[in-house]
Amino acid sequence: MGKILMKGNEAIGEAGIRAGCLNYFAYPITPQSEVAEYLSHRMPEVGGVFLQGESEVAVGYMIFGAAACGERVFTTSSSPGISLMSEAISYIAGAQCPAVFVNIMRGGPGLGGILPSQADYFQATKGGGHGDYRLLVMAPASVQEAVEMVMAAFPLAEKYRNPVMILGDGLIGQMMEPVEFPEHLKSEPSNKDDWATNGMDTRKSKKRNLVKSLFLDPVKLNEHNLILKAKYDRMKCEEVRYEPYNADSDYRILIVSYGTMSRVCKTAVDNLKAEGIDVGMIRPQTLFPFPEEAVFQAASKKSCRMALSIEMSMGQMVEDVERCVHGKCPVRWYGKCGGEVPTPEEIMDVVRSYLP
Amino acid sequence: MGKTFKRPEALSEMDSHYCPGCTHGVAHRLVAEVIDELGIRGRTVGIAPVGCAVLAYNYFTFDFQEAAHGRAPAMATGIKRVRPDLVVFTYQGDGDLASIGMGEIIHAANRGEKFTTVFINNAVYGMTGGQMAPTTMPGQRTTTSPFGRDVNDVGMPIKVSELLSALNTPAYITRQSVIKPKYIVKAKKAIKTAFEYQLERRCFSFVELVSTCPTNWGLTPVEAVKWAEETLIPYYSLGDFKTPEQVKGGTDAK
Numbered sequence: 001m002g003k004i005l006m007k008g009n010e011a012i013g014e015a016g017i018r019a020g021c022l023n024y025f026a027y028p029i030t031p032q033s034e035v036a037e038y039l040s041h042r043m044p045e046v047g048g049v050f051l052q053g054e055s056e057v058a059v060g061y062m063i064f065g066a067a068a069c070g071e072r073v074f075t076t077s078s079s080p081g082i083s084l085m086s087e088a089i090s091y092i093a094g095a096q097c098p099a100v101f102v103n104i105m106r107g108g109p110g111l112g113g114i115l116p117s118q119a120d121y122f123q124a125t126k127g128g129g130h131g132d133y134r135l136l137v138m139a140p141a142s143v144q145e146a147v148e149m150v151m152a153a154f155p156l157a158e159k160y161r162n163p164v165m166i167l168g169d170g171l172i173g174q175m176m177e178p179v180e181f182p183e184h185l186k187s188e189p190s191n192k193d194d195w196a197t198n199g200m201d202t203r204k205s206k207k208r209n210l211v212k213s214l215f216l217d218p219v220k221l222n223e224h225n226l227i228l229k230a231k232y233d234r235m236k237c238e239e240v241r242y243e244p245y246n247a248d249s250d251y252r253i254l255i256v257s258y259g260t261m262s263r264v265c266k267t268a269v270d271n272l273k274a275e276g277i278d279v280g281m282i283r284p285q286t287l288f289p290f291p292e293e294a295v296f297q298a299a300s301k302k303s304c305r306m307a308l309s310i311e312m313s314m315g316q317m318v319e320d321v322e323r324c325v326h327g328k329c330p331v332r333w334y335g336k337c338g339g340e341v342p343t344p345e346e347i348m349d350v351v352r353s354y355l356p
Numbered sequence: 357m358g359k360t361f362k363r364p365e366a367l368s369e370m371d372s373h374y375c376p377g378c379t380h381g382v383a384h385r386l387v388a389e390v391i392d393e394l395g396i397r398g399r400t401v402g403i404a405p406v407g408c409a410v411l412a413y414n415y416f417t418f419d420f421q422e423a424a425h426g427r428a429p430a431m432a433t434g435i436k437r438v439r440p441d442l443v444v445f446t447y448q449g450d451g452d453l454a455s456i457g458m459g460e461i462i463h464a465a466n467r468g469e470k471f472t473t474v475f476i477n478n479a480v481y482g483m484t485g486g487q488m489a490p491t492t493m494p495g496q497r498t499t500t501s502p503f504g505r506d507v508n509d510v511g512m513p514i515k516v517s518e519l520l521s522a523l524n525t526p527a528y529i530t531r532q533s534v535i536k537p538k539y540i541v542k543a544k545k546a547i548k549t550a551f552e553y554q555l556e557r558r559c560f561s562f563v564e565l566v567s568t569c570p571t572n573w574g575l576t577p578v579e580a581v582k583w584a585e586e587t588l589i590p591y592y593s594l595g596d597f598k599t600p601e602q603v604k605g606g607t608d609a610k
Contacts, residue, residue, distance in 0.1 A: 023438045049437045053430065054463035061427035061460075065434030068421050069401070073438065091424055197419035197435075199442050201398035210413055212404075212422035 003178040008143045008168070009034035011179045012076060012102055013042065015150035019185045021072035021100070022048030025062040027055060027081060030114040031170035032104035035076040056081040060088025067097040068211040070196030072154055074100035078170075079108050079120050082128060089163055090129030093228070094213030096195065098157035101135075102150065102166040104173040107339045115339020116170035118259060121316035124167050125288040132225050134232045135165045136239060137287040139258040143177035145285075151185060156239070158190055160231050167287060169312070171260040171341065235289050242291035243283040245269060250303040251280035253351055254329075256295060256321050257310040258284045260341065265310055268347035279351055280304070287317070292324040299325040306354055307331045310347065312340075364388035366397050368417050377570035377577025380408060382534040383476060383543075384415050387447070390548045391418070394555065400443040401435055403428040407449035408482040426457025429464035432471040443554055444471040451481045454490040454516050462519075465526040465560050472550045472561045475516060478569040479588060486572030490514045493587055498572070513591070517564045521597040527559035529598040533566040533589060535581045542594075559600055566592050 006014070013035045016024060024043055026036040036052060043050035053059035059075055063085075066073040077085060082103045092099050105120050107113030120128075124137045136156055140146035146168055153164040193203045197211050215221035246269050257265045262283040269279045282298050284291050299307045307325050309318035311333070318333035325331050334350045336342050363369070366388035374380045391397050397418045404412040406425035413420035423431045428446035436444050453461050453475050461473065480498055481487040488498040488505060491513045495504040505513075517531045528550055532543035543565055550561035566588050570580040 025434065025437075051433070051437055053433075054459060058427070058430040058433075058460050058463065061424065061430035062434035062437070064423075064427075065403070065421065065431030066438040067434075068431075069435050069439050069442070071438040073434070087424060088427070095422070197401045197421055198439065199399040199401065199419060208418050208420070210420050210422075212413065212420075214410065214422055 003180045005176050006143060006179045007034060007174065007176050008146055009104070009173045010038040011143050011147050012150055012168070012173070013038040014181065015147040016074050016100070017042065017046055017048065018181050019072070019151040019154045021074050021154055022046060023066055023071055023073040024049065024075065025051050025053050025059045025066070025073070026075050027053055027059050027077065029056070029078045029081045031106055031116070032076050032078050032102070032173050034173070056084035057088070060085035063099050064088050064092050064095070064097065067092060067099040068095065068197050070190070070192030070198045074102065076102040076104065078104045078106045079117070080111065082120060082123065086123070086128035087130070089135070090131050090133060091213050092163050093133035093135070094131060095211050096161040097211065098154070098161055099163045100150065100153040100157055100166070101163055102168060105167065105169040107337060113339045114170065116260060116312060116341060117337060117339060118169060118261060118312040119314070119316065119337060120167065121287065121311065121313060124165050125290070133228060134235070134288055135163055136160065136235055137165045137167050138241070138285060139167045139287050140172060141259050141262050141283065143172065143175065144179050146172055147179055147181060151182060154185065160235065161195070162231055167259070169260050170339070239286055240289045240291050240294070241285040242294050243285060244294070244298070245281040245283060246273065246278065247280045247282065247298055249278040249280060251278040251301070252303055252305045253279050253354060254298050254304050254307045255279055255281040255310055256284070256307060256317065257281065258287065258317070261310055261312055264342060264344055265347055267344040268351065271344060272348055272351060277351070277355070290320050290324065295321060295324040296326060296328070299328045304329055308351070308354070309333045310342070311335045313337060364392045366391040366417055368415050370414050372415055373411060374408065375571045377568055377580055378408070379534045379565070379567040380476065382540060383474065383565055383567065384412065386534070386540070386544045386547050387445070387474060388416065389544065390551050393548065394551055396443045396551070396555070399441065400445070403431050403444070403446045405446070405448040405452040407452050409447055409449060409476070410483065412447055426452050426455070427460055428452070429457065429460040429469070429473065433464050433467070433469045436469055436471050440470070440557070443551065446471065446473045447476070448473065449476045449482065450478065450489040450491040454514050462523070465520050465562065466523045468525040468527070468560050470554055470557050470560065472554050473563070474547065475562065475564040476567050477516070477564055477592060478567040479513070480569050480572045482569050482572055493591065515592060517562065517597050520562060525560070526562065527598055527600040528553050528561040530562070530596045531564040531566065531592060531594050533584070533594060535566065535568055535584045539594070553600065564592070566594070
């Protein structure tokens with residue numbers, strides 16, 4: 001098909017359609033409103049459903065209702081909107097329905113700003129909503145990767161009967177890059193008749209289905225939570241994805257960075273290498289499950305003197321890096337907030353400041 | 357001679373948890389009878405609220421979803437948009453619909469989403485132990501208005517049917533009651549009409565049912581019926597507020 005130059009937000013919208021998802025509910029919020037604007041004319045073209053809901057709260061539950069019927073459905077939003085959807089996300093996870101959420105992160109907390117950030121890491125990976133649930137979280141570093149992750153998200157959500165989140169940022173959403181769409185996803189046999197409220201007639205069954213997250217009996221609720229936990233444990237075994245960069249070299253400093261920030265770090269790593277300084281990098285592509293083993297091994301390298309978590313936040317992923325490194329070396333953090341994106345030169349200065 | 361009166365197929369055999377004198381049982385039965393009569397059990401999806409009817413799904417024998425408090429109209433929108441062939445209804449109490457869920461019901465109604473809402477108005481929060489509702493009457497004592505609802509402080513009770521009728525699009529809005537047989541007969545007709553409009557893909561349909569809550573009103577079931585008739589029904593007047601024939605513009609009659 002060839003490459004097209006596309007704005008990230010529009011590519012993300014198109015990726016949903018290419019993944020066989022013809023249902024999109026959303027609410028405008030900067031910096032991702034272009035997804036809704038794009039799909040408002042593109043969904044009707046492909047006979048899909050587009051609806052702008054009255055709030056992110058309502059949209060979260062439109063997603064839930066549609067997902068509970070066994071239909072592929074997704075939404076996009078940005079940080080404050082994701083906060084509003086977080087209750088629905090908890091319900092969807094508790095009710096074991098598949099759905100895809102895309103967070104194009106902006107500065108926070110509160111109304112914050114409209115420029116990119118990575119300050120929703122905790123919200124995405126530790127549960128923005130209440131209760132013992134996790135999201136499978138993927139973090140793209142380019143528009144192409146965003147497309148691939150959005151398309152991969154739907155079968156993953158169905159495999160686990162759990163919501164999946166794509167954690168992007170305002171830069172990914174707004175920039176234009178060449179994109180090549182993978183083949184349309186083939187529709188796979190699904191188990192949805194086992195659980196979806198798609199009508200007894202549709203299932204040709206006399207047994208009705210019930211989608212709920214309420215278990216008043218504490219024994220049953222505990223059992224239910226064990227079932228959910230088993231899914232998250234399985235994700236940890238089967239879904240970890242990460243990219244090592246310059247990790248075969250004898251680096252003294254290991255950078256851990258994801259998304260847009262990782263691209264800036266890659267440039268810094270390349271520039272430093274040209275100066276004769278090796279810096280290794282692990283770029284998590286899944287934030288949950290976190291590449292714990294990979295980070296531990298990379299930090300355990302004989303030459304490695306320090307792990308440096310670089311994020312557009314006040315230090316969120318650094319806590320996971322610390323946890324995984326198990327004291328093999330000191331762990332530090334560098335970052336900026338408010339929508340300021342550190343430059344490669346800044347990163348290079350930070351790295352040099354830690355070298356004798 | 358055969359059976360002339362039996363449990364509707366759409367109603368399950370489970371004994372309900374509702375209180376003596378609660379009219380949820382009547383409302384559930386009317387909905388179940390209508391579903392049986394229209395032959396739609398195999399393609400109906402109900403959405404249960406948070407409130408006394410949180411376990412409503414245990415009393416029906418077709419697909420059901422459980423909504424978060426107030427969000428049923430949004431879930432119904434999601435279902436109806438992606439599977440317009442399914443018959444969808446929400447069943448909500450006054451806290452669920454008129455308090456936390458006010459935004460969702462107004463917008464779903466305003467968009468003319470083609471589902472049906474059954475709204476149980478008993479002027480109090482039942483499940484959580486009798487707190488004040490947006491529909492609690494002036495002077496009515498509840499656990500959070502122990503001196504009686506003070507309208508100078510919290511305003512007058514909300515008439516949801518009238519409120520929704522101010523919108524141009526929603527086309528079938530009616531208030532009925534289930535407290536006595538003479539009202540129940542009309543209520544059933546209204547519920548059936550509402551579902552028939554949905555089958556025609558005609559419009560959003562809304563049936564408010566003035567109900568009793570003896571337990572949280574502190575009355576016996578018999579006293580509760582009397583209080584509802586003397587105090588609620590004069591304020592929450594019964595009848596059709598909007599029917600599709602009245603609605604101009606034709607945007608709903610698809």
